[in-house]
Amino acid sequence: MTATTARSAKKPATPEAHETPENAAPEGGLLATAEDPRPGLRKYLEVKRAALLARRAAARANPLTQPHRLRARTTAEERSGVRRIRIRHHQILSDSPLDFAGYDLGPASPEIQLGVLSSCLTHIFLIQAADLRIPLDSLAVEVEADQDPRAGSPGFEDTPIHPHHITYTVHVTSPAGDERIRELHEAVERNCPIYQLLTNPQNISGRVVLTGSPREL
Secondary structure, three states: OEEEEEEEOOOOOOOOOOOOOOOOOOOOOHHHHOOOOOOOHHHHHHHHHHHHHHHHHHHHHOOOOOOOOOOOEEEEOOOOOOEEEEEOOEEEEEOOOHHHOOOOOOOOHHHHHHHHHHHHHHHHHHHHHHHHOOOOOEEEEEEEEEOOOOOOOOOOOOOOOOOEEEEEEEEEEOOOOHHHHHHHHHHHHHHOHHHHHHHOOOOOOOOOEOOOOOOEO
């Protein structure tokens, strides 16, 4: 997996407001740390930092005794075959293109995977920028990969069936210097869960349960 950081510089900002102590929650709730998060990312990062510090304080006060168990469930819709992904109270549709018995109502699973990596990198950039006090004015992460539909067919037995040659490009506007942006980028790759998931081998176990039967395959 390769990465590129493209950045635009802006004039340095005025000095930051006094930093919220880690052991104190901001008065008036988290949103009170910014007048309005809509004008730009700098204001939002103030809100994000307050939330980050509050989470750390809560974790110190009530340490976890076990990891969180994450869950997702996907069902195939009757007649259409549309895959409805349910995660907590959220839903995501995944579908096939029109030429593959689908309605193109949503992205395919490999595309969703690239979107997940893009979203996670973007979020961790925000978290780390807030934590490191690095101002950002704009941020976008683009992820690309190759996937060959010929994989597994005669003559292409060794071609990966999965997306490969994954690259990402971060487009960021910030008044921070190059060293601080590099520091931010390194912190993001160390702390991004999905980046780490995809760059480290994983064990996956599975089972098949026959509906209406106690048997498992």
